[in-house]
Amino acid sequence: xxxxxxxxxxxxxxxFRNQLVLFTVVFMPLMFAAIPIGILFTTRGATANxxxxxxxxxxxxxxxxxxxxxxxxxxxxxxQFMLLFMLTPxxxxxxxxxxxxxxxxxxxxxEPLLATPITTYELLIGKNLAAVIPAVLATxxxxxxxxxxxxxxxxxxxxxxxxxxxxxLLAVLLVGPLLAxxxxxxxxxxxxxxxxxxxxxxxxxxxxxPLLVLFFGQIAGIVLVNRRMMLILSLILAxxxxxxxxxxxxxxxxxxxxxxWR
Amino acid sequence: xxxxxxxxxxFGTTVAVDSLxxxxxxxxxxxxxxxxxxxxxTTVRMLTCLIAPTSGSAVVNxxxxxxxxxxxxxxxxxxxxxxxxYDTLSAERNLQIYASLYEVESPAAQxxxxxxxLGLWERRLDAAATLSKGMxxxxxxxxxxxxxxxxxxxxxxxxxxxxEAAHIVHDFILELRRQGRxxxxxxxxxxxxxxxxxxxxxxxxxxVAVDTPARLRTQLFGRRVVVHLSQAEQGLADSVAxxxxxxxxxxxDNKLVLDVEDPxxxxxxxxxxxxxxxxxxxxxxELRRPLQDVYLQFIRNA
Numbered sequence: 374x375x376x377x378x379x380x381x382x383x384x385x386x387x388x389f390r391n392q393l394v395l396f397t398v399v400f401m402p403l404m405f406a407a408i409p410i411g412i413l414f415t416t417r418g419a420t421a422n423x424x425x426x427x428x429x430x431x432x433x434x435x436x437x438x439x440x441x442x443x444x445x446x447x448x449x450x451x452x453q454f455m456l457l458f459m460l461t462p463x464x465x466x467x468x469x470x471x472x473x474x475x476x477x478x479x480x481x482x483x484e485p486l487l488a489t490p491i492t493t494y495e496l497l498i499g500k501n502l503a504a505v506i507p508a509v510l511a512t513x514x515x516x517x518x519x520x521x522x523x524x525x526x527x528x529x530x531x532x533x534x535x536x537x538x539x540x541x542l543l544a545v546l547l548v549g550p551l552l553a554x555x556x557x558x559x560x561x562x563x564x565x566x567x568x569x570x571x572x573x574x575x576x577x578x579x580x581x582x583p584l585l586v587l588f589f590g591q592i593a594g595i596v597l598v599n600r601r602m603m604l605i606l607s608l609i610l611a612x613x614x615x616x617x618x619x620x621x622x623x624x625x626x627x628x629x630x631x632x633x634w635r
Numbered sequence: 636x637x638x639x640x641x642x643x644x645x646f647g648t649t650v651a652v653d654s655l656x657x658x659x660x661x662x663x664x665x666x667x668x669x670x671x672x673x674x675x676x677t678t679v680r681m682l683t684c685l686i687a688p689t690s691g692s693a694v695v696n697x698x699x700x701x702x703x704x705x706x707x708x709x710x711x712x713x714x715x716x717x718x719x720x721y722d723t724l725s726a727e728r729n730l731q732i733y734a735s736l737y738e739v740e741s742p743a744a745q746x747x748x749x750x751x752x753l754g755l756w757e758r759r760l761d762a763a764a765t766l767s768k769g770m771x772x773x774x775x776x777x778x779x780x781x782x783x784x785x786x787x788x789x790x791x792x793x794x795x796x797x798x799e800a801a802h803i804v805h806d807f808i809l810e811l812r813r814q815g816r817x818x819x820x821x822x823x824x825x826x827x828x829x830x831x832x833x834x835x836x837x838x839x840x841x842x843v844a845v846d847t848p849a850r851l852r853t854q855l856f857g858r859r860v861v862v863h864l865s866q867a868e869q870g871l872a873d874s875v876a877x878x879x880x881x882x883x884x885x886x887x888d889n890k891l892v893l894d895v896e897d898p899x900x901x902x903x904x905x906x907x908x909x910x911x912x913x914x915x916x917x918x919x920x921e922l923r924r925p926l927q928d929v930y931l932q933f934i935r936n937a
Contacts (some may be wrong), residue, residue: 379735383721390723482719483776488683489736492710628686632646 376491380473380499381506387476388469388503397468398507402515407562409454410522413447431463440531448529448535452598455541456588458519461512462553463581466504470560473500478568484621487627501557508553516545528583540600548603551610556580558617568633636661636786636817637682642691644677645822650678653841654691659834661785662806664818666832668825668930673839675821676716679788683713689724710738712779713787716794718771726755728780729763732884737782740755749777753807759803771799776807787811791822805831825926835926837933844933851929857882859922860890860898860905874912878905892922 388394440448477483486496524533560577567573590596637659644652652674659665663760668786669675680686683694684704692698696710703758720729730765734742750756758766763774772792779787791926792808801824808831811818815916822828823894828835829848844851852858874882875891882894891909895901898921907918 375738376736379732383732384682386728387721403694459696480719480722481715481717482721484685484715485719485733485775487735488685488708488713488715489733490705490738491736556791631680631685 374452377499378496380491380496380505384469384500385488385504385507388472394468394472398465400509401464402511403518405454405461406476406515406519406522407456409450409457409519410526412454413523413557438554440529444529444532447529447532449495451523451532451536452541453592454519455544455586456584456598458512458516458541458545459552460581460584461506461515462505462549463556463571463584464578466557466572467560467577467580469504470500470557471564471577472570473504473561473571474487474564474625474630475573476498476564484631487631493599493622493625493627495624497561497618500561501554502563502620503610504557504560505550505553507552509550511548512545512553524567538600540598540603541628543600543603544598545606547609550612551607552584554614557616558614558621558634562617562624566620593627636663637665637693637695637819638683639693640691642678642681642693643689644681644686646903647734650840652681652688655838655842657818657836657842657845659819661817662815663833664812664820664831666828666835667819667821667838668823668835669838670804670826670934671823675838678838679713679790679819679821681908682707683711683788687803698912709765709782710784711788712782714772714775714779714787714789714792716790718775718886719797720763720771720774720778724768726750726763726770727759730778733778734781741784742781745781745783746777752779754803762913767800769796769803772796772800773807774806776804780811784816786817786818786819788821791823792820793822793827795823801827825930829926839929839934843936848929849925851933852926853927854926855932856924857894858896858898859894859924860895860902861918861920861922862893862905862916863918864889864891864909865917867891871912871914872911875905875908878908879930880904883937 389398474483477486520536523536527533556577559580560573563576564573567576587596587598591598637657639655639657642652642655642657643650654916667675669676677686681688681700682693684700684707695707698706698710698815701708721732724732727750730746734746734873739745747756749915750759755770755773755777758770768772775791776789778837778859779789789808793804796804805827808818808820812831813926815917820828820832832848834847835851836847837843837851844854846854867886870889872884872886875881875893880896880902882896884894885892893905895905902919906919
């Protein structure tokens, strides 16, 4: 456990000295919180008919009964942007995790590290947590900012309640961390197989694509995210994370990483 | 302390290390010499369990490679070819990380000890990137010693260091030898090997020769004595050549250069003979061939 903690603290000490990474971890999630707040702010004065004309028909299913059209639009807006909080845990750790192994290769610090009694499992868990924890905290922080901002913009408490609907709490509190773990595992796998940090970042970004499909699917009204879907997604992600960690540990072959690296 | 038996490592069809059989005794400084690409680093990596042998066996510090890898990693120290420090972190933080990974019992005390011993104390809070090459190398050596390993693998410890920094590292290696640690030293620096090593192994994919530097010299070139005279003449040389232990003799300026069997026992008789012949002896010494000559002779013939 101490070795895992050492790796986590080492990764943070190194990675957060890089201002670009710090910017990505802090700025991007805050931007994801600011955009929907800004949209809520600018649409406050619009009429209900104007607003609802832009909304896909199936969206009315999301509206709790008894809400006005304008309030229904606000619920729609909130649900659209909730997916951003699932994008954050996917995107934020990529920068940290993608550089994690390949960075050690380029600085030649991997060989002395692998010569210590640390196990592959301890090393990967340490590197995993070092990327997952900031991503999850950043997601929760931006969700908090968003929740406070939205509360100030919205007068009807029932609309605010929709913000904290179980489906979105599930999304932010459970699916978010699971997505972060998935993203990090994938990035670590890529990072241990390539020799260039830029290649690692580019390849790792691929993991975001499925969620973008979901995001744009929802905007287009093709997909409607609900609690059942989120529960199924959680189960799939949990299983996928376990499988990815298992594969990652097996793919992380100390020998080939050292020998192939020049 | 280190024992290998027909150790082989192949990369595809390329044989990097071929049937290496070797013993390094406890407390010995063993020099592992060979050209670039000879397989020295591969050997060190096998012995420190970073890569696995293709065949053969090795025992380090009583533990078998491939079976007791974690115990080996725990009980040996390694200085890799490049220091591999965390450049953005301070010297002290670098050591703290490794003290934790090696489960050092009193990390702060050990870190302080080696920072002082290697003259890094004043720079302990500076980022590793800001240290000179010599200091980085010393920091990497400190890192490899934090857990007090009895066996130490040093891969090119003075490569790219200036003479002063190299001298400090040499002195430190001698200090480690005094402490009775076993040191496996990979180096290109033949003077370094000559000065520091009890025995050397000349290696080019396979072990070409292994012995003390002195015995390797004798094996190739015999032992040569040089006698400085106030005046050397051929007639004097001809008389000396009749002595039974003299294999050959040359006159070079005012010096006699002789190949003899055993200078320690032959020199008194040689000096007596020269004085008897009326020669004025100024100095007598052994003419040591540079280790480079030995190295080149063996490696070229390998």
